[in-house]
Amino acid sequence: MATKLKNLSSHSQTNISEISTKKFALIVSEWNSEITEALFHGAFDTLIKNGASKENIIRKTVPGSFELSLGAQWMAQKPEVDAVICIGCVIQGDTKHFDFICQAVSHGLTDVSLKYNKPVIFGVLTPNTQQQALDRAGGKYGNKGDEAAITAIKMLGF
Numbered sequence: 611m612a613t614k615l616k617n618l619s620s621h622s623q624t625n626i627s628e629i630s631t632k633k634f635a636l637i638v639s640e641w642n643s644e645i646t647e648a649l650f651h652g653a654f655d656t657l658i659k660n661g662a663s664k665e666n667i668i669r670k671t672v673p674g675s676f677e678l679s680l681g682a683q684w685m686a687q688k689p690e691v692d693a694v695i696c697i698g699c700v701i702q703g704d705t706k707h708f709d710f711i712c713q714a715v716s717h718g719l720t721d722v723s724l725k726y727n728k729p730v731i732f733g734v735l736t737p738n739t740q741q742q743a744l745d746r747a748g749g750k751y752g753n754k755g756d757e758a759a760i761t762a763i764k765m766l767g768f
Contacts (some may be wrong), residue, residue, distance in 0.1 A: 627767025629657070632692040633666045634762060635685035639698035639734075641674040648747035649697045649733060652755025660763055675700050675734055676711050679718025686726040693762040694722070698734040699753060712736050729765035733758030744749050 634657055650669070657667055668691070672681040675698030679744045683696045696719055702708045715734055723730035735754055737743045745751045 626736050627646070627763060628661060628764055629766065630661045630663060632662065632766055634662060634688050634759075635668045635682075635688075635691045635694045637670050637672060637678055637681040637685065637694060638695045639672055639675045639678060642699040642701065642743065645699040645735065645743045645747045646734065647696050649699070649753065649755035649758070652748060653695050653697060653733060653759040654754045654755075656759035657763075660759070663757070664700060671677070674698070674711075675715030678734070679722060682719055682730050683723045683725070685761050686722050686728055686730055691728070693729040693731065693766055695731045695733055695761055697758065698766050699747070700734065700736050701740060702736075702738045708736075729762050731758045731762045731765075 611718050636650060636653055639646050654667060658664065658768055666686070669686065670681055672678055678696040678698050682696050685691050685694050686724075696715075698715065700708055700711050700715070712734075716732060719730050719732050735743050737746065746754050
């Protein structure tokens with residue numbers, strides 16, 4: 611696994627752009643809220659540490675990861691929003707539900723990004739277990755929320 615080789619909270623300083631005037635939308639899934647709240651705080655704190663102003667960070671909540679695509683579209687269509695960061699967690703279960711949700715979300719977020727020509731970041735964990743999710747939401751592998759925020763910043767500097 612990639613996260614066993616790299617801490618999600620570590621990143622290079624290349625292509626970090628000035629973001630004090632950029633507006634970010636963070637769309638956060640309520641499902642698996644223990645995980646998604648930790649991811650949100652990682653993303654929010656990373657944006658602030660890198661120069662974003664609190665007034666330019668909009669948080670919206672959706673019921674589950676499946677709804678991230680529509681939430682992202684609603685925010686991406688706003689001209690004042692520069693980047694959308696989607697936060698979710700889908701843990702493998704006993705049915706194929708996991709596969710359908712993960713595929714739908716990844717395709718949906720890609721489509722929104724291309725449609726609106728702006729960064730729409732996939733900050734969605736897809737672990738096999740709750741422990742793996744915790745390890746990636748501020749645990750031993752860092753915080754995927756940090757990585758998602760840095761990805762948005764770097765894409766704005768592209």
